[in-house]
Amino acid sequence: MKVVILCGGQGTRIRDVADNIPKPMIPIGNYPILWHIMxxxxxxxxxxxxxxxxxxxxxxxxxxLNYQINTSDFTLQLGNKESIQFKNKSQESDWVITFAETGDKAMTGSRIRKIKKYIGDDSQFLLTYGDGLxxxxxxxLIAYHQSHHRILTLTGVRPAGRFGEIMCTDEGVVSEFNEKPQAAEGRINGGFFVCNKELFDYLPDNDDLVFEKEPMMHLVKDQxxxxxxxxxxxQPMDTYREFVLLNGLYENDNAPWKKW
Structure with a gap:
């Protein structure tokens, strides 16, 4: 399946870490968090x-664009750029990446709608955010999605902090979705979605469209x-503390997502 990653939001800046780069490019070890997700x-x-x-x-x-040069050993004859000889093959050489300009100020729902043409004839695709691991x-996750034959599956997680809450039936049908409640108990939206192509029917042409609001509410209504x-x-990376936490896990070879 194609993997759609939302990387366009201005989001919150992490002081002294991400003053001049977008959040998906904040490093964990030698690579940006976006690379870890991919x-x-x-x-x-x-x-x-x-x-x-x-x-x-x-x-x-x-x-x-500079990935191979920045991650490989190579020999270069000065004055002849075509003479670059790479000494090792990148393990990521089979990745295929489409870079879609979805607008500087567009919200999440609008960004997803704008990449519909790149999904092509695929009936399903994966979706996540560019700042969480x-x-x-x-x-x-995919097997579960394909078992229930509904349009969208989200991953419900139990984080240390409060973000928002999902309520669902014993069968897993979401009955209530509150992105940021004042006080509640339950799971929150951890991203890592599986989507049927019919999701685009819930995404009108509106740059202010927030995926986590009206579209999800309509999906809840339609079960x-x-x-x-x-x-x-x-774990998302929204604060300096979380930046330090993720880097500490990675540097101490204790990162749960690092399975390579």
């Missing part, structure tokens, strides 16, 4: 990516939103 999906065989660009999208483009089993429970690791 690497994780690729381990499950999903190596075709659609990156929804917006704010500072040029930085993301330039990173991947998990060890969710992608194979089991077309399901929840896959994930009890393992999930």
């Amino acid at each position: 690497k994780y999906y690729s381990l499950f065989g999903h190596k075709e990516f659609i990156i929804c660009l917006g704010h500072q999208g040029k930085v993301i483009k330039e990173y991947f 998990s060890d969710v089993d992608i194979d089991k 077309q939103l399901m929840q896959f429970n994930h009890n393992g690791f999930w």
Whole structure:
């Protein structure tokens, strides 16, 4: 399946870490968090990516355009750029990446709608955010989605902090979706979606369209939103503390998502 990654939002800046780069390019070890997300999906065989660009999208483009040079040993004869001889083959050489300019100020729902043409004839696709990591089993997530025959599956997680809440029936049908409640108990939206192509029917042409609001509410009303429970690791990177946490896990070889 193609993997759509939302990387265009201006989001929150992490002071002293991401003043001049978009959040998906904040490093964990030697690679940006976006690379870690893509690497994780690729381990499950999903190596075709659609990156929804917006704010500072040029930085993301330039990173991947120069990827082989920046990650490989090579020999160069000065004065002849064509003489570059790479000494090792990148493990990511089979990745296929589409960089889609979805607007500097577009919201999440609008960004997803704008990449419909790149989904092509595929009946399903994967979707996630460019600033969060998990060890969710992608194979089991897809199998669950295909078992219930509804339009959208999200991954419900239990984080340490409060973000928003999902309520669902014992069968997994989402009955209520509150993106940021004041006080509630339950799981939150951890991203890592599986989508049927019919999702685009819920995304009108509106740059202010927030995927997590009206579209999801309409899917809930139509009983077309399901929840896959994930009890393992999930961690966004929104603060300096979370930046330090993720880097610490990676540097100490204790990163749950690092399965390569």
